[in-house]
Amino acid sequence: MKIQSFIVDAFTTRLFKGNPAAVCLLDSALSLSETQMLLIAKEFGFSETAFVSPLAANTYHIRYFSPKMEIPLCGHATLASAKVLFEMGITGNITFKTHSGLTLEIIKKAEEIAMSFPLSTLEVSSISKEILQGLMISEVESCFYNQEHNIILVEVAASKMLSLLSPDYGKLKSIKTDINGVLVTARSSVEAYDYEYRYFWPWAGTNEDPVTGAVQSFLAPYWSKKLGKEVMKAFQCSDRTGEMTVAIAKDQVIISSDAVIFSKGEITI
Incomplete structure:
Protein backbone atom coordinates (compact mmCIF):
# COMPACT_ATOMS: atom_id res chain seq x y z
CA MET A 1 0.00 0.00 0.00
CA LYS A 2 1.24 3.46 -0.93
CA ILE A 3 0.22 6.52 1.09
CA GLN A 4 0.62 10.14 0.05
CA SER A 5 2.48 12.02 2.77
CA PHE A 6 3.44 15.63 3.37
CA ILE A 7 5.59 17.57 5.83
CA VAL A 8 4.13 20.97 6.64
CA ASP A 9 5.38 23.83 8.82
CA ALA A 10 2.28 25.21 10.55
CA PHE A 11 1.56 28.57 12.20
CA THR A 12 4.12 30.35 10.04
CA THR A 13 4.66 31.74 6.55
CA ARG A 14 8.35 30.74 6.52
CA LEU A 15 9.97 27.37 6.06
CA PHE A 16 11.84 25.99 9.08
CA LYS A 17 9.69 28.04 11.45
CA GLY A 18 6.41 27.18 13.16
CA ASN A 19 5.61 23.57 14.01
CA PRO A 20 6.31 20.74 11.56
CA ALA A 21 3.63 18.08 11.18
CA ALA A 22 3.35 15.08 8.93
CA VAL A 23 0.10 14.57 7.02
CA CYS A 24 -0.88 11.19 5.59
CA LEU A 25 -3.80 10.93 3.15
CA LEU A 26 -5.67 7.63 3.39
CA ASP A 27 -8.33 6.11 1.14
CA SER A 28 -10.31 5.06 4.21
CA ALA A 29 -10.20 5.49 7.98
CA LEU A 30 -9.65 1.72 8.11
CA SER A 31 -6.65 1.74 5.75
CA LEU A 32 -4.23 1.55 8.67
CA SER A 33 -4.42 0.06 12.15
CA GLU A 34 -3.73 2.18 15.23
CA THR A 35 -0.46 0.30 15.66
CA GLN A 36 0.61 1.22 12.11
CA MET A 37 -0.37 4.86 12.65
CA LEU A 38 1.70 5.03 15.83
CA LEU A 39 4.69 3.41 14.11
CA ILE A 40 4.47 5.93 11.26
CA ALA A 41 4.26 8.79 13.78
CA LYS A 42 7.35 7.42 15.53
CA GLU A 43 9.14 7.18 12.19
CA PHE A 44 8.40 10.82 11.34
CA GLY A 45 9.33 11.87 14.87
CA PHE A 46 7.31 15.10 14.82
CA SER A 47 5.14 16.14 17.73
CA GLU A 48 2.13 15.04 15.64
CA THR A 49 1.28 13.12 12.52
CA ALA A 50 -2.23 13.50 11.10
CA PHE A 51 -4.07 10.73 9.25
CA VAL A 52 -6.81 12.10 6.99
CA SER A 53 -9.46 10.13 5.08
CA PRO A 54 -12.54 11.24 3.11
CA LEU A 55 -16.06 10.85 4.50
CA ALA A 56 -18.11 12.98 2.09
CA ALA A 57 -17.66 16.05 -0.11
CA ASN A 58 -15.24 18.38 1.74
CA THR A 59 -15.64 16.30 4.91
CA TYR A 60 -12.78 14.25 6.33
CA HIS A 61 -12.01 11.99 9.25
CA ILE A 62 -8.81 12.99 11.06
CA ARG A 63 -6.67 11.30 13.72
CA TYR A 64 -3.57 12.64 15.47
CA PHE A 65 -0.63 10.65 16.81
CA SER A 66 2.42 11.81 18.72
CA PRO A 67 5.43 9.44 18.75
CA LYS A 68 4.05 8.07 22.03
CA MET A 69 0.25 8.00 21.83
CA GLU A 70 -2.92 9.13 20.07
CA ILE A 71 -3.88 12.75 20.81
CA PRO A 72 -7.58 13.79 20.83
CA LEU A 73 -7.02 17.19 19.18
CA CYS A 74 -4.07 18.97 17.57
CA GLY A 75 -4.17 22.48 16.17
CA HIS A 76 -1.03 22.55 14.07
CA ALA A 77 -1.69 19.14 12.50
CA THR A 78 -5.24 20.29 11.66
CA LEU A 79 -3.85 23.44 10.05
CA ALA A 80 -1.25 21.39 8.17
CA SER A 81 -3.91 18.98 6.89
CA ALA A 82 -6.14 21.83 5.73
CA LYS A 83 -3.18 23.46 3.96
CA VAL A 84 -2.51 20.23 2.05
CA LEU A 85 -6.15 19.81 1.01
CA PHE A 86 -6.49 23.43 -0.14
CA GLU A 87 -3.22 23.18 -2.08
CA MET A 88 -4.57 20.03 -3.77
CA GLY A 89 -7.46 22.06 -5.14
CA ILE A 90 -10.23 21.62 -2.58
CA THR A 91 -12.55 24.63 -2.75
CA GLY A 92 -15.06 25.81 -0.18
CA ASN A 93 -15.04 25.08 3.53
CA ILE A 94 -13.57 21.88 4.98
CA THR A 95 -15.04 19.89 7.86
CA PHE A 96 -12.86 17.58 9.94
CA LYS A 97 -14.43 14.90 12.13
CA THR A 98 -11.95 13.91 14.83
CA HIS A 99 -11.65 10.41 16.24
CA SER A 100 -12.59 11.87 19.64
CA GLY A 101 -15.95 13.06 18.27
CA LEU A 102 -15.32 16.76 17.59
CA THR A 103 -16.39 18.60 14.44
CA LEU A 104 -13.93 21.24 13.23
CA GLU A 105 -14.92 23.79 10.58
CA ILE A 106 -12.11 25.17 8.42
CA ILE A 107 -12.33 28.26 6.20
CA LYS A 108 -9.80 29.63 3.71
CA LYS A 109 -9.59 33.40 4.08
CA ALA A 110 -7.20 35.06 1.60
CA GLU A 111 -3.72 34.03 2.76
CA GLU A 112 -4.87 32.56 6.06
CA ILE A 113 -6.73 29.47 7.20
CA ALA A 114 -9.30 29.88 10.00
CA MET A 115 -10.14 26.92 12.26
CA SER A 116 -13.10 26.77 14.66
CA PHE A 117 -12.25 24.87 17.84
CA PRO A 118 -14.58 24.27 20.80
CA LEU A 119 -13.94 26.21 24.00
CA SER A 120 -13.05 24.23 27.10
CA THR A 121 -12.88 25.14 30.75
CA LEU A 122 -10.23 25.51 33.44
Missing part, protein backbone atom coordinates in the same frame (compact mmCIF):
# COMPACT_ATOMS: atom_id res chain seq x y z
CA GLU A 123 -10.34 24.65 37.11
CA VAL A 124 -8.05 26.00 39.81
CA SER A 125 -5.24 23.53 40.39
CA SER A 126 -1.76 23.08 41.78
CA ILE A 127 1.47 21.74 40.35
CA SER A 128 4.17 19.70 42.05
CA LYS A 129 7.42 21.34 43.15
CA GLU A 130 9.28 18.59 41.27
CA ILE A 131 7.72 19.57 37.94
CA LEU A 132 8.32 23.28 38.59
CA GLN A 133 11.96 22.54 39.40
CA GLY A 134 12.26 20.47 36.22
CA LEU A 135 10.82 23.37 34.22
CA MET A 136 13.20 25.78 36.01
CA ILE A 137 10.25 27.88 37.24
CA SER A 138 10.70 29.52 40.64
CA GLU A 139 7.52 31.61 40.94
CA VAL A 140 3.98 31.05 39.66
CA GLU A 141 1.25 33.70 39.27
CA SER A 142 -1.59 31.20 38.90
CA CYS A 143 -2.20 27.54 38.11
CA PHE A 144 -5.16 25.81 36.42
CA TYR A 145 -6.04 22.41 34.97
CA ASN A 146 -7.82 21.60 31.70
CA GLN A 147 -9.46 18.19 31.76
CA GLU A 148 -10.20 17.85 28.03
CA HIS A 149 -6.53 18.08 27.11
CA ASN A 150 -5.18 16.87 30.47
CA ILE A 151 -2.87 19.89 30.63
CA ILE A 152 -1.81 22.13 33.50
CA LEU A 153 -1.68 25.86 32.70
CA VAL A 154 0.87 27.93 34.61
CA GLU A 155 1.07 31.71 34.33
CA VAL A 156 4.38 33.41 35.10
CA ALA A 157 4.95 37.10 35.74
CA ALA A 158 6.72 38.15 32.54
CA SER A 159 7.22 36.93 28.99
CA LYS A 160 10.99 37.41 29.41
CA MET A 161 10.93 34.70 32.10
CA LEU A 162 9.01 32.49 29.69
CA SER A 163 11.49 32.86 26.84
CA LEU A 164 14.45 32.06 29.13
CA LEU A 165 13.07 28.74 30.37
CA SER A 166 15.51 25.87 29.86
CA PRO A 167 13.85 22.75 31.31
CA ASP A 168 15.71 19.71 32.62
CA TYR A 169 13.97 17.10 30.45
CA GLY A 170 15.81 14.23 32.09
CA LYS A 171 14.37 15.26 35.45
CA LEU A 172 10.90 15.83 33.98
CA LYS A 173 10.82 12.41 32.32
CA SER A 174 11.75 10.75 35.63
CA ILE A 175 8.70 12.25 37.35
CA LYS A 176 5.64 9.99 37.45
CA THR A 177 2.57 11.99 36.46
CA ASP A 178 -0.76 11.39 34.76
CA ILE A 179 -0.85 14.77 32.97
CA ASN A 180 -0.01 15.13 29.28
CA GLY A 181 1.94 18.35 29.66
CA VAL A 182 2.41 21.82 31.11
CA LEU A 183 1.53 25.02 29.28
CA VAL A 184 3.45 28.06 30.56
CA THR A 185 2.13 31.50 29.61
CA ALA A 186 2.62 35.22 30.28
CA ARG A 187 1.29 38.55 29.12
CA SER A 188 3.47 39.69 26.19
CA SER A 189 5.83 42.63 26.58
CA VAL A 190 5.88 42.99 22.78
CA GLU A 191 3.34 45.45 21.40
CA ALA A 192 2.41 43.21 18.46
CA TYR A 193 1.20 40.38 20.74
CA ASP A 194 -1.22 40.02 23.61
CA TYR A 195 0.18 36.90 25.24
CA GLU A 196 2.95 34.37 24.80
CA TYR A 197 3.28 30.72 25.75
CA ARG A 198 5.32 27.53 25.57
CA TYR A 199 4.18 23.93 25.90
CA PHE A 200 6.23 21.12 27.44
CA TRP A 201 5.00 17.52 27.23
CA PRO A 202 7.81 14.96 27.58
CA TRP A 203 5.33 12.51 29.18
CA ALA A 204 3.02 12.24 26.15
CA GLY A 205 4.87 13.56 23.10
CA THR A 206 8.11 15.40 22.40
CA ASN A 207 10.00 17.52 24.93
CA GLU A 208 8.54 20.80 23.69
CA ASP A 209 5.84 21.37 21.11
CA PRO A 210 7.18 24.22 18.93
CA VAL A 211 3.76 25.78 18.26
CA THR A 212 0.48 24.35 19.48
CA GLY A 213 -2.98 25.54 18.53
CA ALA A 214 -5.33 23.14 20.33
CA VAL A 215 -4.48 24.71 23.71
CA GLN A 216 -6.21 27.88 22.52
CA SER A 217 -9.48 26.17 23.41
CA PHE A 218 -8.73 27.09 27.04
CA LEU A 219 -5.81 29.53 26.74
CA ALA A 220 -7.64 32.07 24.54
CA PRO A 221 -10.66 32.40 26.89
CA TYR A 222 -8.25 32.61 29.85
CA TRP A 223 -6.51 35.64 28.36
CA SER A 224 -9.72 37.06 26.93
CA LYS A 225 -11.10 37.33 30.46
CA LYS A 226 -7.88 38.79 31.87
CA LEU A 227 -7.36 41.33 29.07
CA GLY A 228 -10.98 42.13 28.29
CA LYS A 229 -10.47 41.40 24.59
CA GLU A 230 -12.26 39.05 22.19
CA VAL A 231 -9.62 39.18 19.41
CA MET A 232 -5.99 38.66 20.36
CA LYS A 233 -2.61 37.89 18.87
CA ALA A 234 -0.78 34.92 20.41
CA PHE A 235 2.93 34.14 20.09
CA GLN A 236 4.65 30.87 20.96
CA CYS A 237 8.20 31.80 21.90
CA SER A 238 9.84 28.42 21.27
CA ASP A 239 13.08 28.16 19.27
CA ARG A 240 11.12 27.86 16.01
CA THR A 241 8.47 30.42 17.05
CA GLY A 242 4.96 30.71 15.68
CA GLU A 243 1.98 33.02 15.84
CA MET A 244 -1.77 33.12 15.33
CA THR A 245 -4.80 35.33 15.75
CA VAL A 246 -7.46 34.03 18.10
CA ALA A 247 -11.04 35.27 18.36
CA ILE A 248 -13.70 34.23 20.88
CA ALA A 249 -17.08 33.59 19.23
CA LYS A 250 -19.80 32.16 21.52
CA ASP A 251 -18.67 28.62 22.37
CA GLN A 252 -15.84 28.56 19.81
CA VAL A 253 -12.35 29.98 19.41
CA ILE A 254 -11.42 30.89 15.84
CA ILE A 255 -7.71 30.31 15.23
CA SER A 256 -6.27 31.98 12.13
CA SER A 257 -2.80 31.49 10.69
CA ASP A 258 -0.99 29.93 7.72
CA ALA A 259 1.33 27.05 6.91
CA VAL A 260 4.04 26.15 4.40
CA ILE A 261 4.40 22.76 2.70
CA PHE A 262 8.02 21.61 3.00
CA SER A 263 7.84 18.29 1.16
CA LYS A 264 5.52 15.70 -0.32
CA GLY A 265 6.16 12.07 -1.02
CA GLU A 266 4.93 8.52 -0.61
CA ILE A 267 5.02 5.97 2.16
CA THR A 268 5.12 2.28 1.26
CA ILE A 269 3.60 -0.08 3.83
